[in-house]
Amino acid sequence: xxxxxxxxxxxxxxIADIESSALAPAMLFSGPPASGKGTAALELARVxxxxxxxxxxxxxWKCPCASCTRHRLLIHPDLLCLGYxxxxxxxxxxASSFLRETASSAEAGNSSSLILFIRSVRKLLARFNPVLWExxxxxxxxxxxxxxxxxxxxxxxxxxxxxxVEIDSVTxxxxxxxxxxxxxxxxxxxxxxxxxxxxxxxxWSRLAPVSGGKLLVIENAHRMQDEARNSLLKLLEEPxxxxxxxLTAPRPGSLIPTxxxxxxxxxxxxxxxxxxxDVIRRVFKDEDxxxxxxxxxDSFLPVSSGTLEALAAxxxxxxxxxxxxLSKRQxxxxxxxxxxxxxxxxxxxxxxxxxxxxxxxxxxxNLIIEKAEKFELRSLFSRxxxxxxxxxxxxxxxxxxxxxxxxxxxxxxxxxxxxxxxGIYNLRPAQVLEKLFIxxxxxxxxx
Numbered sequence: 001x002x003x004x005x006x007x008x009x010x011x012x013x014x015i016a017d018i019e020s021s022a023l024a025p026a027m028l029f030s031g032p033p034a035s036g037k038g039t040a041a042l043e044l045a046r047v048x049x050x051x052x053x054x055x056x057x058x059x060x061w062k063c064p065c066a067s068c069t070r071h072r073l074l075i076h077p078d079l080l081c082l083g084y085x086x087x088x089x090x091x092x093x094x095a096s097s098f099l100r101e102t103a104s105s106a107e108a109g110n111s112s113s114l115i116l117f118i119r120s121v122r123k124l125l126a127r128f129n130p131v132l133w134e135x136x137x138x139x140x141x142x143x144x145x146x147x148x149x150x151x152x153x154x155x156x157x158x159x160x161x162x163x164x165v166e167i168d169s170v171t172x173x174x175x176x177x178x179x180x181x182x183x184x185x186x187x188x189x190x191x192x193x194x195x196x197x198x199x200x201x202x203x204w205s206r207l208a209p210v211s212g213g214k215l216l217v218i219e220n221a222h223r224m225q226d227e228a229r230n231s232l233l234k235l236l237e238e239p240x241x242x243x244x245x246x247l248t249a250p251r252p253g254s255l256i257p258t259x260x261x262x263x264x265x266x267x268x269x270x271x272x273x274x275x276x277x278d279v280i281r282r283v284f285k286d287e288d289x290x291x292x293x294x295x296x297x298d299s300f301l302p303v304s305s306g307t308l309e310a311l312a313a314x315x316x317x318x319x320x321x322x323x324x325x326l327s328k329r330q331x332x333x334x335x336x337x338x339x340x341x342x343x344x345x346x347x348x349x350x351x352x353x354x355x356x357x358x359x360x361x362x363x364x365x366n367l368i369i370e371k372a373e374k375f376e377l378r379s380l381f382s383r384x385x386x387x388x389x390x391x392x393x394x395x396x397x398x399x400x401x402x403x404x405x406x407x408x409x410x411x412x413x414x415x416x417x418x419x420x421x422x423g424i425y426n427l428r429p430a431q432v433l434e435k436l437f438i439x440x441x442x443x444x445x446x447x
Contacts, residue, residue: 006279041246185379314352
């Protein structure tokens with residue numbers, strides 16, 4: 001069991017708890033992105049549902065029991081997953097691995113890379129389980145996309161099982177699945193966990209399991225609304241007998257104490273470079289990877305992390321320049337924080353070929369939207385906002401000092417608004433960036 005959780009001591013802890021019948025009813029997997037928290041949760045679901053009769057076979061990855069077979073394909077009814085997570089990079093990387101293996105083999109129907117790709121898409125589809133979307137206003141728009149992806153996955157499994165494999169047909173269908181998954185991720189997923197999904201999950205939790213036990217997975221649980229936290233707390237206080245709950249979060253402190261006190265912690269740490277390279281080699285069958293898992297996955301996105309960082313530098317430098325011009329016109333001194341931000345960010349933007357900072361709002365936003373491919377993949381917008389905050393931090397680190405409290409607070413408040421506007425209220429990125437640029441420059445000019 002947990003053979004596919006590589007380089008994490010948490011795997012040994014979980015195995016010990018399971019074998020000693022000491023598994024907690026609720027637990028927290030905490031650690032950085034791409035450290036295996038989600039993998040551990042899905043494996044835990046398979047283990048607690050395994051129907052194998054002998055200890056030697058029980059819960060092995062290739063266990064032939066019906067329950068493990070369904071869990072490997074992520075179609076088991078005793079598993080319910082919710083919570084925001086950007087799957088696009090993993091889907092694209094898995095697709096690349098599958099197509100490489102298919103091109104080099106005449107028979108790919110049962111390949112590990114095909115299973116990897118199907119699982120990567122079904123991790124996304126799991127967020128649209130009808131259990132979670134009952135009576136949701138957006139369900140009518142989302143259901144056709146979900147159904148289309150499920151049909152395409154079935155067709156892909158059928159085409160891949162043919163001998164010889166029709167490479168062109170498989171490639172075209174794989175590309176269609178990627179496009180459909182990206183669209184579903186962008187248009188269907190909310191970055192905040194709403195109370196309605198927690199309440200529906202609680203109802204599901206009290207239904208009898210099909211196999212040995214049920215697992216409720218809530219990823220990035222720190223993104224719950226207050227009412228959702230209270231609803232989850234009730235479930236944790238009185239959990240059904242055959243239910244296990246697994247939450248993931250970047251760190252324990254991101255959860256409220258009343259929830260944290262009811263969870264058994266399992267720490268997932270950053271893996272060293274050699275282990276990360278081994279993970280990429282074993283999971284994605286890529287021998288030529290450079291860098292860690294995060295950068296490797298990001299390299300498959302339509303806009304690279306380097307491009308987002310450069311665009312964030314251009315935005316920050318331009319906002320600082322506009323704030324400086326506003327201060328001059330108002331006869332006010334230019335804030336030292338604004339000067340440092342401009343000096344730190346402008347050279348990065350120019351080095352990336354984006355030109356000098358601009359005061360014109362439309363020119364700045366149009367350039368960013370164009371270079372970011374309109375942020376059609378919405379998870380890129382969240383990364384862009386994170387890069388903006390990093391620019392602010394880096395401007396002061398370069399000067400070996402801390403920004404003023406008001407300056408940092410201004411950027412955090414405006415960034416949080418932008419995250420909410422795009423992630424929850426689904427405003428267009430261009431619209432959000434225009435207001436963010438204007439508000440930041442005005443507020444910086446007033447500091």
